[in-house]
Amino acid sequence: MADNISHPVSLSAWLRAPVPTSSWQARAQQLWLSWRVLRSNPSVMFGGTVILAVAVIAIFAPLFATHDIYAQDLSIRLQSRR
Secondary structure, three states: OOOOOOOOOOHHHHHOOOOOOOHHHHHHHHHHHHHHHHHOOHHHHHHHHHHHHHHHHHHOHHHHOOOOHHHOOHHHOOOOOO
16 A cells, blocks of 8 residues: 655755755745855855845834934024024
8 A cells, every 4th residue: 555645854855855846846946055055155145134234224214213304494504603
């Protein structure tokens, strides 16, 4: 009697399978291999860290900038202080 029950496989083994069993697995393998190549390049990792830091700062900018930028009175900006 054939055993048709699929056994649980670790994610690592699934991604390293020599022959993908589905198109989704093939795409996941391509992404995983691309990530491994990019992860080994220090310039890519530094650039990605900088971009991630800028994105996080932009998301949380309202928490850092507590003053309203539209509350300024720019009409008196160039008047002299006597």
